[in-house]
Amino acid sequence: MVQSLFSTCSRANKVLELLIKVNYSTKVRTPTDRIAIRGDIVGPPNPISNIRPITFHIPKNETSLEKVFRLKREDVQKWHEEFWSQHNLQFTKERKEFEKNLKANRPADGAELPLTADEISVFYKSFLDKHWKTHFWYNIEWYRHNLTLLSLAFRVEINRFKNKFMSK
Secondary structure: HHHHHHHHHHHHHHHHHHHOOOOOOOOOOOOHOOOOOOOEEEEOOOOOOOOOOEEEOOOOOOOOHHHHHHHHHHHHHHHHHHHHHHHHHHHHHHHHHHHHHHHHHOOHHHHOOOOOOHHHHHHHHHHHHHHHHHHHHHHHHHHHHHHHHHHHHHHHHHHHHHHHHHHO
């Protein structure tokens, strides 16, 4: 029992070391990067999109259906990351413009004061009103992607169940 606890801690430390080495470059991970990993690894959030990147585990005996499922998950993650990166950059750009315009219209003695909650809420509402179609279509696509992933996951589990009983 104690032996297994120490080996689990040792494995956890190795995984933590791998996580610390994660960076935000566009380097494509190769299957050899994942050899010693037994499951998916979730990295720290991207500073722009706030989405945590996932490095998906590739099992040695991955079936073609499992590969399709994994690749679809990677595609959805990439799409999700790109959407929120673009969205958050646009949000930040528009918020800075709003703050700049609002401070420029203030009297000279109040230009350096931070914006009040009421002032910034005007921006939030206008941003959401301006981008409601983008959010609407993002949600439609998000549900579509999730339904596709759900159906693939179901097929993978049925396949694993069949293989488990066929091998006995």
